[in-house]
Amino acid sequence: MQTCVRARTWSILALGLVLASASPAARASAQEGGIAVGAQAPSVATLETLSGAPFSLADVVGKRPVLIEFWATWCPLCKELEPTLQQARERYGDRVVFIGIGVPNNQTPERQRQFVEERKMSGTFLFDRTSAAI
Numbered sequence: 202m203q204t205c206v207r208a209r210t211w212s213i214l215a216l217g218l219v220l221a222s223a224s225p226a227a228r229a230s231a232q233e234g235g236i237a238v239g240a241q242a243p244s245v246a247t248l249e250t251l252s253g254a255p256f257s258l259a260d261v262v263g264k265r266p267v268l269i270e271f272w273a274t275w276c277p278l279c280k281e282l283e284p285t286l287q288q289a290r291e292r293y294g295d296r297v298v299f300i301g302i303g304v305p306n307n308q309t310p311e312r313q314r315q316f317v318e319e320r321k322m323s324g325t326f327l328f329d330r331t332s333a334a335i
Contacts, residue, residue, distance in 0.1 A: 248302065248329055248334060249310070249330065250326070251303070251311075251313055252310075252314065253310065256327050258334075261300070266296065266297045270282070270300070270301050271302050272304070273304050273307070273308050273313075274312055274313055274316045275307060283322070294324070299323075301326045301327070303326065303329060304329060305328070305329060305332060313328060
């Protein structure tokens with residue numbers, strides 16, 4: 202099982218590197234909306250933590266490696282990916298900043314905070330109330 206998870210993690214990382222190096226025309230979207238895979242994230246000054254405190258992405262982006270996941274509690278792919286992300290957060294959390302940005306579609310910060318707490322998920326979790334980051 203450990204080998205399978207490790208292989209899956211490396212597959213995801215390798216796919217990310219391939220997509221990031223593709224020409225802009227060849228880049229695909231992860232879904233119908235949002236930014237293209239491998240594209241630079243939009244400049245967002247501040248989002249909020251799940252408890253409502255302001256959080257500036259500028260405080261972390263460009264200073265250390267950052268992995269950003271856009272997620273929702275109802276998303277089956279997010280739920281499937283979560284164990285692998287949790288393992289990565291535990292293994293690389295001292296070198297990489299892991300940020301989960303909750304999308305506002307049928308979500309509230311309270312619902313996402315409860316989800317994170319129940320599953321004992323680590324990392325930094327933000328809420329994108331106005332869809333400024335996607």
